[in-house]
Amino acid sequence: MLSHVPDQPVQHSGASSSRDGDAGAPSPGVRVPVRVPGSAPDITIPLSLLPSDGRFGSGPSKVRPDAVDALAAVARSYMGTSHRQAGVRSIVGRLRAGLRSLFSLPDDYEIVLGNGGTTVFWDAAVFGLIERKSQHLSFGEFSSKFASAVAAAPHLDAPDVIDAPPGTHPLPAAREGVDVYALTHNETSTGVMMDVRRPDGAAPESLVAVDATSGAGGLRVDPEEFDCYYFAPQKCFGADGGLWVALCSPAAVERIERISASDRWIPASIDLKTALDNSRLDQTYNTPALATLFLLATQVDWMLEGGGLEFAAGRCDHSAENLYGWAEASSYATPFVAKPDERSRVVGTIDLDPAVDAGTVCQVLRANGVVDTDSYRKLGRNQLRIAMFPAIEPEDIIALTRCIDFVADALS
Numbered sequence: 001m002l003s004h005v006p007d008q009p010v011q012h013s014g015a016s017s018s019r020d021g022d023a024g025a026p027s028p029g030v031r032v033p034v035r036v037p038g039s040a041p042d043i044t045i046p047l048s049l050l051p052s053d054g055r056f057g058s059g060p061s062k063v064r065p066d067a068v069d070a071l072a073a074v075a076r077s078y079m080g081t082s083h084r085q086a087g088v089r090s091i092v093g094r095l096r097a098g099l100r101s102l103f104s105l106p107d108d109y110e111i112v113l114g115n116g117g118t119t120v121f122w123d124a125a126v127f128g129l130i131e132r133k134s135q136h137l138s139f140g141e142f143s144s145k146f147a148s149a150v151a152a153a154p155h156l157d158a159p160d161v162i163d164a165p166p167g168t169h170p171l172p173a174a175r176e177g178v179d180v181y182a183l184t185h186n187e188t189s190t191g192v193m194m195d196v197r198r199p200d201g202a203a204p205e206s207l208v209a210v211d212a213t214s215g216a217g218g219l220r221v222d223p224e225e226f227d228c229y230y231f232a233p234q235k236c237f238g239a240d241g242g243l244w245v246a247l248c249s250p251a252a253v254e255r256i257e258r259i260s261a262s263d264r265w266i267p268a269s270i271d272l273k274t275a276l277d278n279s280r281l282d283q284t285y286n287t288p289a290l291a292t293l294f295l296l297a298t299q300v301d302w303m304l305e306g307g308g309l310e311f312a313a314g315r316c317d318h319s320a321e322n323l324y325g326w327a328e329a330s331s332y333a334t335p336f337v338a339k340p341d342e343r344s345r346v347v348g349t350i351d352l353d354p355a356v357d358a359g360t361v362c363q364v365l366r367a368n369g370v371v372d373t374d375s376y377r378k379l380g381r382n383q384l385r386i387a388m389f390p391a392i393e394p395e396d397i398i399a400l401t402r403c404i405d406f407v408a409d410a411l412s
C-alpha cells in the first residue's frame, strides 16, 4: 500500500520515525515541518496503516504526482513563455477540446475561461450574466456567498434566496421575473450534493447557472440541464487555483452578448464578453498562471484516458462507499448528511461522538502526514471533512478510516 511514501506532504520529524526510511528521507533544502511540542498528543500511526498519499483537503486538493512530473518535463519550453504564442495556446485549445469531450457538450456550447477563480466569476456573473434578478439556493458558505455578491450590486434587484439548514439542500422554485437560477452542484462546506436540473415551470428565457467548483469532474451532469456550469481547477481537477472555467449554452452566450451590448458599465477584467472573445482564440484577457492551465489540461486528459466522466465519477462513488460505509458501521462516527442521496460523493462530512475530539484527531493525523481533514470552521461541529476527488485513491480512503480508528482508539 505504501509504494509512494515520498508523496507524503509532511514528513514526521520525530527521531523515532521509521517512516522516513530510505524512500522518504527529506532531500537537501526541503524544510521539514517541526511539530511544536504539546500541539498534538504524541501518537505515531503505524506505517502499514498510512495512505499512499496524505492529502485529503477539499481545496486546494491533491495534485497527482504524475501531473507535476509532466509539468516539470515541459517546464523549460513552456513555463515563462508567452500566452499569446502557439505553445501556451495549444494547451488552452487542448483543455477546451478535452472539457467538451469530458462533459459531452453539444456542439453549440462554448467553453469560456478567465482569471481569478470562482469568487471572481461570481462578480463577472453579477455584471454580465444576471439581467435583473436571480434566485439562489443557499445551503452553506459557498452558495450563500454568491447570493451576497448579488445582493450588494446596485444595478440588480434584490435576489430571491431560498435557504435550507446545513446538511440539507433546498429546491429551486420557478418564479416570475427571475432570469438566472443559481444552483450549487456540491456545497463544499457541508458535504451536500444535489442534482442539476432545470426548475419545473421556469420561463424559457431564464438561465440555470451552476457553481460546480467542487462537483465538476467528479459528479455526473447532463448539459441539457444547465446554461452555465462553472468551476475552478483546484478541486476535482487536481490543479492549482486562480482560474475559472464556464461551460456555456447558446442561451448563456446570447445573454452575455446582449448585456455587453447594453449601456451597463462592466469592469474590463471581469467582462464575460471579453473573456468569451479571448477564449475563442485560446487565450485569456490578461496573463494566466501557466502551471495551473497545464495541470488542469493534464488532469482532463487523465480523466479522458481513464474513460471520461464515468471513470472519474466512478472513483468518487467508490471512495464515498468506503467512507460512508465505514462511518455507518462505526460506534463513534456518523455521516453528517442525513439523506443518503444528498451525501456528497466528492466531499464527505463525518460527525464524531463528543468523546472523540475531531480537532485533536486532525492534529494527530497532520503530525503523521495526513492533512486537511478539518471540518469547515464556521460550521462549528465536531466533524471531519474529507475530500474524495477523482485524484484521491479510493483505497486511500479506506486507509484513512483505519488511521482515524487508530487515533480515536489511542485517544480513548
Ligand SMILES: *Cc1c(COP(=O)(O)O)cnc(C)c1O
Pocket (backbone or CB within 6 Å): 059, 116, 117, 118, 119, 120, 142, 143, 184, 186, 187, 188, 211, 212, 213, 214, 232, 235, 241, 242
Ligand atoms: C472552493 C469553492 C469556491 C471558491 O472557489 P475559489 O476559486 O477559491 O474562488 C466556490 N464555490 C464552491 C462550491 C467551492 O467549493
